[in-house]
Amino acid sequence: xxxxxxxxxxxxxxxxxxxxxxxxxxxxxxxxVYITAVIFVTALLAMSLNIVVGHGGLYQFHHAAFYGVGAYxxxxxxxxxxxxxxxxxxxAPVAAALTxxxxxxxxxxxxxxxxxxxxxxxxxxxWAIVFRWYSLTGGDDGIHGISIPDAIGTINRSYYFxxxxxxxxxxxxxxxxxxxFGKTLQxxxxxxxxxxxVGIHVRRHQLLGIVVATFxxxxxxxxxxxxxxxVFPDLLFWVLxxxxxxxxxxxxxxxxxxxxxxxxxxxxxxxxxxxxxxxWTLILGVILILLIFFLPEGVMGFIIDRVQxxxxxxx
Amino acid sequence: MLQVESLRKSFDGFLAVEDxxxxxxxxxxxxVIGPNGAGKTTLFKLITGHLKPDAGRILFQENEISGLPxxxxxxxxxxxxxxxxxxxxxxxxxxNIQVAVLSHQNKTKRLFSPAEKHGVxxxxxxxxxxxxxDRADRVSGSLSHGDQKVLEIAIALGNRPELxxxxxxxxxxxxEETSVTIDLIHRLTSDLGLTILFCEHDMELVFSIxxxxxxxxxxxxxxxxxxxxxxxxxxxxxxxxxxx
Numbered sequence: 001x002x003x004x005x006x007x008x009x010x011x012x013x014x015x016x017x018x019x020x021x022x023x024x025x026x027x028x029x030x031x032x033v034y035i036t037a038v039i040f041v042t043a044l045l046a047m048s049l050n051i052v053v054g055h056g057g058l059y060q061f062h063h064a065a066f067y068g069v070g071a072y073x074x075x076x077x078x079x080x081x082x083x084x085x086x087x088x089x090x091x092a093p094v095a096a097a098l099t100x101x102x103x104x105x106x107x108x109x110x111x112x113x114x115x116x117x118x119x120x121x122x123x124x125x126x127w128a129i130v131f132r133w134y135s136l137t138g139g140d141d142g143i144h145g146i147s148i149p150d151a152i153g154t155i156n157r158s159y160y161f162x163x164x165x166x167x168x169x170x171x172x173x174x175x176x177x178x179x180x181f182g183k184t185l186q187x188x189x190x191x192x193x194x195x196x197x198v199g200i201h202v203r204r205h206q207l208l209g210i211v212v213a214t215f216x217x218x219x220x221x222x223x224x225x226x227x228x229x230x231v232f233p234d235l236l237f238w239v240l241x242x243x244x245x246x247x248x249x250x251x252x253x254x255x256x257x258x259x260x261x262x263x264x265x266x267x268x269x270x271x272x273x274x275x276x277x278x279x280w281t282l283i284l285g286v287i288l289i290l291l292i293f294f295l296p297e298g299v300m301g302f303i304i305d306r307v308q309x310x311x312x313x314x315x
Numbered sequence: 316m317l318q319v320e321s322l323r324k325s326f327d328g329f330l331a332v333e334d335x336x337x338x339x340x341x342x343x344x345x346x347v348i349g350p351n352g353a354g355k356t357t358l359f360k361l362i363t364g365h366l367k368p369d370a371g372r373i374l375f376q377e378n379e380i381s382g383l384p385x386x387x388x389x390x391x392x393x394x395x396x397x398x399x400x401x402x403x404x405x406x407x408x409x410x411n412i413q414v415a416v417l418s419h420q421n422k423t424k425r426l427f428s429p430a431e432k433h434g435v436x437x438x439x440x441x442x443x444x445x446x447x448x449d450r451a452d453r454v455s456g457s458l459s460h461g462d463q464k465v466l467e468i469a470i471a472l473g474n475r476p477e478l479x480x481x482x483x484x485x486x487x488x489x490x491e492e493t494s495v496t497i498d499l500i501h502r503l504t505s506d507l508g509l510t511i512l513f514c515e516h517d518m519e520l521v522f523s524i525x526x527x528x529x530x531x532x533x534x535x536x537x538x539x540x541x542x543x544x545x546x547x548x549x550x551x552x553x554x555x556x557x558x559x
Contacts, residue, residue: 175426178430180428183414190405199474200414
């Protein structure tokens, strides 16, 4: 465990990465800038899910529902009201977190798989509402051509905006990961019974974890609208939830940054293999099978194991 | 301090605890003994709220605690160290104890300040007390069985309990580890003023450190008295000690 954590030695690689990403749009074509922005949005979604899945040990099977609530809230406020834009930005994550609170309140009463099943049901209910309520949500057509403020309207500007928001969210999520609450959540993942025995109200902490996770999912939803300019019911569909869940497993769900890697791999596969064949999920499936057999801790978990193994050898 | 009155618990018709009676006074070391399946672990889990009793009362410092969930029982000052090792296996030894300390300090809902700023002194004090300081950074799942049992006790100490319940603290330990643990139990009562309730199969250990002993058989309390009286009691001899 690292004590006295904030040293430049540990921060400079991340700072360098951030600065490199700032210069990326100058080197890449519009298409690649767009794909990178999509990866960022998906990465934020996957990381928010990992707060409860990887660190909290909850079977959050329908995380996309909250992502969708964030995106739709943002889109609806922009298109249907005259409220200032900042209200839309603020309302979306709050709406997602409130939905998380409501659905989570029921779910934490159940354990493990039952938790996940109830969440799929309640989340699918939300999807059905969005899918059917034509007058408000546009039903299966969704809402298109949402006018994004000029300051973040072009692809390069939205890229910068998304990068900044992602960086800020990652910092905050890292703080939460290292906080007493983060530790408690990890302890609950390892052993809920023991947590009760040391005086921790397990359900209440799980619920708080869900609220935090869904808040960040709501932010990811906003970023999706910023980059795509549209919303559609697929955002709340369970298939997307499954995909995001796989990203966490793929990247390494016991690690902090693993989901970013998982999101990058999945989005790249979808984009580049998806142009050759619509069966790109087949390849994802094969990768997942290999992963379960050879890298049960995920790609990031594997890398960290290697690096730490090296360190202990050197010592 | 603790009073258990005619406690009863059955599982699907099987009467695990039929009539358990127990008193523990402040500062005492009380042992519960009895053959396998006599209901000792069930009794402990009833006291700590992991199980709900069917009938009977549990009083802790004059307050009824039967039926409370485990986290509330813990907050009243009773900590349980489990028989089967039950630690946070992916976390370090330090973090294992720290979680209990944070819980005791009511800091588990703090989101934005780093955990290494909270409860460190308390955690290190416990680490020193139980002698795990040199293994503080090890992942707890990688410790030896004996060390994990000591960590069990250490986690239970994180809540600064007044009553510490140990369910077979030395089960599976080597003789050296056992004697270290006995030392530890002595120090916990003499230095920290803890009250200890434990159960154990090692009779030598029980009779050497317990102030009073309660004997259980078939879910009933046969007797609770000082070691000498228990040793001489005929019921106990036939039921458990096999006449020795």
